[in-house]
Amino acid sequence: MSAEIKIEHLNQYYGKKQALKEVDLTIQQGMFGLLGRNGAGKTTLMKVLATLLPKSDGRITVCGIPVEDSARIRKMTGYLPQDFSMYPNMSVYEAMDYLGVLSGLSTAERRKRIPYLLEKVNLQNDRKTKVKALSGGMKRRLGIAQAILHNPRILIVDEPTAGLDPEERVRFRNLLCEIAEERIVILSTHIVGDIEATCEQIAVLNNGEILYQGTVSGLIEMADGKVYTAQISRHELPQLKERYIVTSMLTLGNNVMIRFIAEKKPFASAESCDAGVEDAYMYLMNGEGSEA
Numbered sequence: 001m002s003a004e005i006k007i008e009h010l011n012q013y014y015g016k017k018q019a020l021k022e023v024d025l026t027i028q029q030g031m032f033g034l035l036g037r038n039g040a041g042k043t044t045l046m047k048v049l050a051t052l053l054p055k056s057d058g059r060i061t062v063c064g065i066p067v068e069d070s071a072r073i074r075k076m077t078g079y080l081p082q083d084f085s086m087y088p089n090m091s092v093y094e095a096m097d098y099l100g101v102l103s104g105l106s107t108a109e110r111r112k113r114i115p116y117l118l119e120k121v122n123l124q125n126d127r128k129t130k131v132k133a134l135s136g137g138m139k140r141r142l143g144i145a146q147a148i149l150h151n152p153r154i155l156i157v158d159e160p161t162a163g164l165d166p167e168e169r170v171r172f173r174n175l176l177c178e179i180a181e182e183r184i185v186i187l188s189t190h191i192v193g194d195i196e197a198t199c200e201q202i203a204v205l206n207n208g209e210i211l212y213q214g215t216v217s218g219l220i221e222m223a224d225g226k227v228y229t230a231q232i233s234r235h236e237l238p239q240l241k242e243r244y245i246v247t248s249m250l251t252l253g254n255n256v257m258i259r260f261i262a263e264k265k266p267f268a269s270a271e272s273c274d275a276g277v278e279d280a281y282m283y284l285m286n287g288e289g290s291e292a
């Protein structure tokens with residue numbers, strides 16, 4: 001049976017604060033991107049799925065198992081939190097071995113699985129390096145190795161690319177894609193580019209509510225025919241920014257080349273262009289008529 005997570009009418013509270021509102025989501029095998037601003041509710045949703053937060057209200061099943069059965073859910077779930085850190089004074093191998101013991105893996109299983117995983121995350125030459133001496137990207141890769149140590153069917157990673165340099169970011173995304181070939185990988189991010197490059201299915205969260213669920217191309221379609229470019233003079237820019245959502249701008253001497261969103265062609269010199277994920281995301285986040 002292929003893996004599936006089903007979330008129905010999930011409401012989540014911190015005291016009186018409602019962090020998730022009537023969330024309905026179905027997540028299937030492969031990479032699933034959860035996109036939203038800071039504070040949208042991404043971490044809360046991930047913690048509930050990883051059974052680190054008891055759900056307040058609603059229904060969640062993971063491969064048919066209710067999320068309340070935390071022992072079984074944890075056996076099939078790996079989690080890499082946003083602020084991951086572990087045993088700084090141990091070597092990479094020692095840290096993995098120790099976690100393997102805690103996960104109940106036998107000596108023989110650890111001897112086989114740890115070198116395999118270190119190779120997978122490209123840390124095979126750093127097995128003796130102290131965890132505290134690893135770069136940010138290497139630490140994240142070690143984080144992935146520890147999260148899949150017990151070979152879970154589901155991997156949940158919370159904002160894993162924040163602070164990584166572009167090369168490491170690409171390497172990390174590729175690693176997640178590889179892992180997702182045989183698992184569900186849920187990736188949360190506020191970086192639109194991370195989603196565009198890796199995820200077929202996505203959900204956009206805003207203020208605890210799902211604004212969009214579907215494919216990346218479906219999201220782009222929403223902004224089709226609503227994206228324009230124009231060259232304007234610098235002094236016109238403040239006025240335009242007040243009226244439209246400007247998604248990028250490039251200064252050219254006294255002029256500015258802008259890319260913006262408008263429901264209809266706004267003025268004669270504006271040229272229509274193909275929408276990208278970032279345009280579509282801005283369009284979605286700023287409501288129907290995205291004229292500011």
Ligand SMILES: Nc1ncnc2c1ncn2[C@@H]1O[C@H](COP(=O)(O)OP(=O)(O)OP(=O)(O)O)[C@@H](O)[C@H]1O
Binds near residue numbers: 014018019037040045
């Ligand atoms: N322990 C808590 N107690 C009270 N409110 C909380 C708690 N944790 C989160 N919140 C609130 O719940 C909402 C959702 O937070 P959450 O951390 O899930 O968002 P997020 O999308 O993961 O944001 P970020 O990208 O900044 O981590 C926010 O308004 C946040 O302030």
